[in-house]
Amino acid sequence: MLDTLTQRRSIRKYKNQDIEQELLNEILKAGTRASTTGNMQVYSIVVTRDEKKKEELSPCHFNQPMIKNAPVTLTFCADFNRFNRWCMQRNAEPGYDNFLSFMTAAIDALLVAQTVCIAAEAKGLGICYLGTVTYTADKIIDVLNLPKGVVPVATVTLGYSDEEPEQVDRLPLEAVVHNESYNDFTEDSINQLYKNKESLAENKAFVEENGKETLAQVFTDVRYKKADNEHFSKVLLDVLKKQGFLE
Amino acid sequence: MLDTLTQRRSIRKYKNQDIEQELLNEILKAGTRASTTGNMQVYSIVVTRDEKKKEELSPCHFNQPMIKNAPVTLTFCADFNRFNRWCMQRNAEPGYDNFLSFMTAAIDALLVAQTVCIAAEAKGLGICYLGTVTYTADKIIDVLNLPKGVVPVATVTLGYSDEEPEQVDRLPLEAVVHNESYNDFTEDSINQLYKNKESLAENKAFVEENGKETLAQVFTDVRYKKADNEHFSKVLLDVLKKQGFLE
Numbered sequence: 001m002l003d004t005l006t007q008r009r010s011i012r013k014y015k016n017q018d019i020e021q022e023l024l025n026e027i028l029k030a031g032t033r034a035s036t037t038g039n040m041q042v043y044s045i046v047v048t049r050d051e052k053k054k055e056e057l058s059p060c061h062f063n064q065p066m067i068k069n070a071p072v073t074l075t076f077c078a079d080f081n082r083f084n085r086w087c088m089q090r091n092a093e094p095g096y097d098n099f100l101s102f103m104t105a106a107i108d109a110l111l112v113a114q115t116v117c118i119a120a121e122a123k124g125l126g127i128c129y130l131g132t133v134t135y136t137a138d139k140i141i142d143v144l145n146l147p148k149g150v151v152p153v154a155t156v157t158l159g160y161s162d163e164e165p166e167q168v169d170r171l172p173l174e175a176v177v178h179n180e181s182y183n184d185f186t187e188d189s190i191n192q193l194y195k196n197k198e199s200l201a202e203n204k205a206f207v208e209e210n211g212k213e214t215l216a217q218v219f220t221d222v223r224y225k226k227a228d229n230e231h232f233s234k235v236l237l238d239v240l241k242k243q244g245f246l247e
Numbered sequence: 248m249l250d251t252l253t254q255r256r257s258i259r260k261y262k263n264q265d266i267e268q269e270l271l272n273e274i275l276k277a278g279t280r281a282s283t284t285g286n287m288q289v290y291s292i293v294v295t296r297d298e299k300k301k302e303e304l305s306p307c308h309f310n311q312p313m314i315k316n317a318p319v320t321l322t323f324c325a326d327f328n329r330f331n332r333w334c335m336q337r338n339a340e341p342g343y344d345n346f347l348s349f350m351t352a353a354i355d356a357l358l359v360a361q362t363v364c365i366a367a368e369a370k371g372l373g374i375c376y377l378g379t380v381t382y383t384a385d386k387i388i389d390v391l392n393l394p395k396g397v398v399p400v401a402t403v404t405l406g407y408s409d410e411e412p413e414q415v416d417r418l419p420l421e422a423v424v425h426n427e428s429y430n431d432f433t434e435d436s437i438n439q440l441y442k443n444k445e446s447l448a449e450n451k452a453f454v455e456e457n458g459k460e461t462l463a464q465v466f467t468d469v470r471y472k473k474a475d476n477e478h479f480s481k482v483l484l485d486v487l488k489k490q491g492f493l494e
Binding site: 001005010026034035037039045046048050079082089092096099104110111113114122128144150168169176178181182184185190194213215221223226229236 | 276292334466
């Protein structure tokens with residue numbers, strides 16, 4: 001069973017084969033067994049299958065081909081809308097229009113998202129997370145018609161794999177695990193922990209293709225640039241405000 | 248295999264039995280196969296086993312007994328510290344001192360957290376998330392000595408179960424799944440979706456014990472109050488600022 005977790009890889013190319021509704025429901029239902037704060041289940045999942053909707057969603061994800069290629073896209077949202085409506089119908093005054101409540105709901109949504117992904121993989125499907133969701137939450141809100149109280153935090157494409165990619169590298173466990181207290185890094189330990197990653201042929205090729213000196217520069221200068229991060233931080237904070245989480 | 252996911256329940260009482268280091272490493276290693284943005288792995292996991300550390304951590308979690316009762320507590324953190332150090336040693340200028348980068352790292356940490364939990368459950372252990380982590384991130388930072396760039400976002404206790412709790416209720420799938428577009432709720436649909444939850448004996452008892460009229464009021468007036476949420480929102484935003492994610 002641990003093999004499902006340890007042998008996995010993200011799948012970006014899918015067969016032209018639909019996912020049966022019954023199977024999808026089974027997977028989504030497994031997701032709903034994830035822990036949520038106070039069992040409030042303050043999340044929602046929007047399922048995209050329709051070709052027209054995929055067309056609309058695609059630019060929100062910078063036209064990465066997975067959206068149109070996969071039979072199903074799932075958008076996981078932090079969602080206090082349903083819970084707030086329930087409270088108001090039950091003579092209870094909700095106090096969830098603040099940043100802490102956004103984080104509570106985002107955590108719910110992300111634990112469910114990962115459970116759904118693992119359930120899908122256990123059922124023989126391939127998945128891929130699209131990090132673009134936090135950049136264009138404002139546009140996704142329009143496309144999926146998300147009301148106040150709802151913010152998308154994870155997008156996943158889902159389908160039967162049509163590729164057999166190599167498993168990508170990970171840092172050694174010592175890079176991410178600290179015992180008892182945070183054991184901060186030294187220049188030597190950083191060198192040691194990144195040595196294998198930097199030595200891999202695919203990563204060396206990545207540096208060369210991008211005309212950079214180091215792999216780190218590919219991240220800072222090409223993939224995840226300061227100016228972009230600052231721009232999208234502003235967009236995302238505006239989204240939280242508009243959706244009622246910064247009152 | 249899906250049984251691990253569908254039959255699970257949170258475990259709050261643990262046997263006085265340690266978790267072997269080899270097993271813990273296997274579980275943590277499975278966690279590191281979770282997807283992360285750009286394979287940056289901008290998270291860290293602090294393992295607490297030491298009795299003295301548990302004593303210090305316990306009040307951060309409002310003295311919930313699981314911390315002292317469980318052999319292992321895991322604190323999952325959004326972490327750009329290691330990545331930033333690597334960049335700076337590689338002549339690359341990191342631009343990750345902003346809100347978007349905090350979200351990127353928090354998402355990484357939460358997907359890893361849930362993968363670790365599922366791996367633990369697949370290996371016969373019980374887990375429980377402690378929602379208190381986002382309330383007292385400032386104190387946890389002190390106890391675990393977390394440097395700038397690191398913010399705790401999930402705490403999980405881990406051990407061999409010493410109880411057999413009933414599985415708690417969940418809303419029907421229709422309450423959390425929307426097809427193609429967000430299908431907002433009506434008064435009737437809210438009544439319908441919460442009917443089963445409100446009819447359960449344990450939830451009725453919960454209303455009575457708390458001297459409330461409705462189950463929703465137990466949440467708004469007792470468990471997750473507006474004033475507390477507002478207070479802890481301020482604390483958490485101050486933490487993001489202090490840890491360098493709101494520049």
